[in-house]
Amino acid sequence: MSLSDADVLGAEIDVVVVSGKDLAPKDSSFFGKGTSDPYVKVEVARNSTVLAKLGQTKVVEKSLSPSWGESFKGMLSKQQLQQPGIEVVFLIYDWDFASGDDPMGQVRIPLEQLASGHLLEKSLPVQDVQGCSKASGELKVQASLLLRRIVSLERGGVHPLPGGTIGVALGWDPLPGNVAVDLDNACVALSGRGDVIMKECVYFGQLKNSNGSIRHSGDEREGDENLHGSGDDEMIMVDLNNVPREVFAMFFVAAVATEGETFRSVKSARVRVVDWATGVESFRFCPAELGAHTSMVSVRILRASTGGWVMNVISQADHTARDFGSLIPEIKGLMLDVIPGVKVDQNERVALMRKGGNVRIRDFCPQQGGGAGCDENPLTVDTRAIPQRLCLGLAWDVTGGCNVDLDASVILMDAAGEVIEVVYYGHLKSHTCPGAVVHGGDEREGDEKGDDERVFLQLQLLPPTVCYLGICITSYSGQELDDVKDASCHLFNPLTNMDIVNFKMSKTKELDKKTGVLIGTLYRDQQNPSEWCMQIIVQPGIAREANQIVPWLSHIVKSNPPRPPVAFDGGNLMAV
Numbered sequence: 001m002s003l004s005d006a007d008v009l010g011a012e013i014d015v016v017v018v019s020g021k022d023l024a025p026k027d028s029s030f031f032g033k034g035t036s037d038p039y040v041k042v043e044v045a046r047n048s049t050v051l052a053k054l055g056q057t058k059v060v061e062k063s064l065s066p067s068w069g070e071s072f073k074g075m076l077s078k079q080q081l082q083q084p085g086i087e088v089v090f091l092i093y094d095w096d097f098a099s100g101d102d103p104m105g106q107v108r109i110p111l112e113q114l115a116s117g118h119l120l121e122k123s124l125p126v127q128d129v130q131g132c133s134k135a136s137g138e139l140k141v142q143a144s145l146l147l148r149r150i151v152s153l154e155r156g157g158v159h160p161l162p163g164g165t166i167g168v169a170l171g172w173d174p175l176p177g178n179v180a181v182d183l184d185n186a187c188v189a190l191s192g193r194g195d196v197i198m199k200e201c202v203y204f205g206q207l208k209n210s211n212g213s214i215r216h217s218g219d220e221r222e223g224d225e226n227l228h229g230s231g232d233d234e235m236i237m238v239d240l241n242n243v244p245r246e247v248f249a250m251f252f253v254a255a256v257a258t259e260g261e262t263f264r265s266v267k268s269a270r271v272r273v274v275d276w277a278t279g280v281e282s283f284r285f286c287p288a289e290l291g292a293h294t295s296m297v298s299v300r301i302l303r304a305s306t307g308g309w310v311m312n313v314i315s316q317a318d319h320t321a322r323d324f325g326s327l328i329p330e331i332k333g334l335m336l337d338v339i340p341g342v343k344v345d346q347n348e349r350v351a352l353m354r355k356g357g358n359v360r361i362r363d364f365c366p367q368q369g370g371g372a373g374c375d376e377n378p379l380t381v382d383t384r385a386i387p388q389r390l391c392l393g394l395a396w397d398v399t400g401g402c403n404v405d406l407d408a409s410v411i412l413m414d415a416a417g418e419v420i421e422v423v424y425y426g427h428l429k430s431h432t433c434p435g436a437v438v439h440g441g442d443e444r445e446g447d448e449k450g451d452d453e454r455v456f457l458q459l460q461l462l463p464p465t466v467c468y469l470g471i472c473i474t475s476y477s478g479q480e481l482d483d484v485k486d487a488s489c490h491l492f493n494p495l496t497n498m499d500i501v502n503f504k505m506s507k508t509k510e511l512d513k514k515t516g517v518l519i520g521t522l523y524r525d526q527q528n529p530s531e532w533c534m535q536i537i538v539q540p541g542i543a544r545e546a547n548q549i550v551p552w553l554s555h556i557v558k559s560n561p562p563r564p565p566v567a568f569d570g571g572n573l574m575a576v
Helices: 324-333 550-559
Strands: 008-021 038-046 049-056 067-077 086-094 102-110 120-125 138-149 158-161 165-171 183-190 214-216 234-239 249-256 270-275 281-285 295-303 309-318 358-360 390-395 406-413 419-423 437-439 453-457 468-475 488-493 498-504 516-525 528-541
Touching: 008 038, 008 086, 038 067, 049 067, 086 138, 102 120, 102 138, 138 309, 165 183, 183 214, 183 234, 183 324, 249 324, 270 295, 281 295, 281 309, 295 324, 309 324, 390 406, 406 437, 406 453, 406 550, 419 437, 419 550, 468 488, 468 550, 498 516, 498 528, 516 550, 528 550
Parallel strands: none
Antiparallel strands: 008 067, 008 138, 038 049, 038 086, 086 102, 120 138, 158 309, 165 234, 165 270, 183 249, 214 234, 249 295, 270 281, 295 309, 358 528, 390 453, 390 488, 406 419, 406 468, 437 453, 468 516, 488 498, 516 528
């Protein structure tokens, strides 16, 4: 593949700093060989000019053979790719508390070595750098470069779809030794402006779209389902004649959800497109052929101007993403052939968090940043920040002709897991933290449009004593949460209306016979108290008011405090 092809839009670069071995000692010792406190900065540079800063690893104290295992992702524009002499640079430093950090050496990988698209995984010798003439040891890294191309209807790979129902199936087998592995099949719906329409997307956490014309067979986490004897494990059926008019395009994404695994290890994985009426298979993809990648966009289905639909073969892989929410910029970029003005924000993503996941809030709150076609490299400016205001929204509908009373509440706790205050329908404003947590008012029927209840949060106004905000939903009227029609909650940025987390309760088996659920916590990062993070807990039980959930949250905080936050690296940020 050529970096200068005419249809190249840009490139995604993915790197993992795995470990170091026998690095140079920078701190002397009275008792023998010296040591260092190494960390690594990752940059993209041309000669001495830094084009992009991809990130920096943590410091590993007193080690010459440190282990990091940290991932970084970035985008390069077409203009940058065409410049000669671009390299991925790994700069190793020794951290010093009292003085400037000392260089320990560098590793440089020419971009041309990654142009094949295959994953480079090796240990490379550390070279001297300015300020360090006695570099030693080696650095183990992984790196890959994936070109992002403009899809063209004239390029071939186009298949007309006049109507009817098609199926996009994902099948796989357990790993050797009958070890279960979790893959996910998803359909991402876009509007005629290139915006993702979440209510029309179908994936493991939302098994049908707004009118049921796109349906998912259900989340399979082992690879032994064998649907209809076909070897398929997850199937998405699309009734093309009834897809809502606002849906202009559909992308199908297969991903390896199990941490540590890639399509290279799941060699049995296959994606196939079939005519539902006849069972005739139109296309088949084997993601393992693309190498050690974690996700693949297989096909795009697009409304044709003459009526009906057309399908384009995409077969584009990603090295780190483990869900479609991490691929929104790439998916939007694949619409530039039909919507030339579509805005591609490299920071945009949809958070679909699995139970137990935890992320930094600001990683899911893009502000205005560089889009496709901008000369400015979006990696040079951090366009993410915690919004001044967040909103917890709770929605539901009248169920079986009966009014339902659900309640959204927020529990404030200190670092020791002791309750400071509970904001709920009977206590609408925090008295200990004025303006920080404000309930919008009690709704007792579920007949409002959009959200029925909202709680507004201003994290900057919370004093240091508040370390946890527990988010909980209760059924005051006693209906089981899974039986309430169209019940869901979401944490979002009210300025952009972008969701950070959303959780659907209707028909969720985990909530059967349950009237209360602790969705998760917002918590302070212990290493950086100005950073707020989110952990999904999803603990259901019998509770009609927030005060009954307080002991659950207190026990969790005291016995199993959240792990350090996961900085966004392009993958594994998902929600059910």
